[in-house]
Amino acid sequence: MKNTSFLLSFILITFAACTVPSLESGGIQQSERAAAVLLTSEAPDLHSLMQKLDELAELERAGLWFQGMGFTESSLREYAGDYSGAVAAAFKELAWAYGMGMLQKNDLENGILNVLSVKGDESVISAANAIFAFLNGKWSEASESLELLINSEDEPDSFGRWMLLVCALEEDKGGRRAAEAYKSIRARYSHFPEYWYRGARAFSGVIAAEFAENCINISADGPFADECRKIIAAYTGLKTEDSFAIKTKKEIEIIVSQAVNSGNPLFLESLLPLINLPDNPYTTFAVGALKPLNNIPRFRDYFNAQALSAKGRLAERLFYICRS
Secondary structure: OOOOOHHHHHHHHHHHOOOOHHHHHHHHHHHHHHHHHHOOOOOOOHHHHHHHHHHHHHHHHOOOOOOOHHHHHHHHHHHOOOHHHHHHHHHHHHHHHHHOOOOOHHHHHHHHHHHHOOOOOHHHHHHHHHHHHHHOOOHHHHHHHHHHHOOOOOOOOOHHHHHHHHHHHHOOOOHHHHHHHHHHOHHHHOOOHHHHHHHHHHOOHHHHHHHHHHHHHHOOOOOOHHHHHHHHHHHHOOOHHHHHHOOOHHHHHHHHHHHHHHOOHHHHHHHHHHHOOOOOHHHHHHHHHHHHHHHOHHHHHHHHHHHHHOOHHHHHHHHHHHOO
């Protein structure tokens, strides 16, 4: 195996620049343990490595993802001599962490710049340049670079092909064919916030709203959530400034469940701005989810008190919830 240092530089220098102890102490160690299990010998043959990579891909398609899986894939690809693929897999791990709000964008950029500073395999530099262009929204440049790195044996839902599809959608190229190809790979990226975010940006109507909801459900406080709430607001006919109050149906269910399980109606306060919005499916869902709680005395008292102090639309809906 060729002696390369790009992956170690990519990971360790990136993490030295940020404070993510769960990733630094957990993710990398978990990756090392997983790689140790997957690599059955010190010098596994190429066929064995490809089988292990196929197994990882199938886990992803099944919706299974653990922190460090991207690093594990990167290690396997490095063993197989696929150095550009190793960089892409490491970036997939870091991009997931960014989408989950565990890293900042400048951490990603610094990691890639560190790779570019390492003299080594040309394919490593090409991959890093493609990723850097992708991160900075230079879709045409990123697309051209990625086209050169992807080979015919790459799966249709590989990470490189996902990046290529993002470039096509962001440039509004490829039309329906690119859109359908993007939707067809959703199984492998169900855990990946940016997959849903890019789809929400590219599509329209109920499909855009669905993709936006999925992004928020995975990472409600991540870097893509605010824009996804705006996409949902636009879909429902609300104003952009109303988007802060939007909660997805899953978020509403979680909040109601927390309130009931704790017996504490104060958990419901985060839903009041949503209930105060003009008519929309999410407000209707929230009101419907709250109404049964009126049968619980403590919650009934809470709704009554809120209704008496509220005004306008919020008061009307709270009084409706209070009715038997």
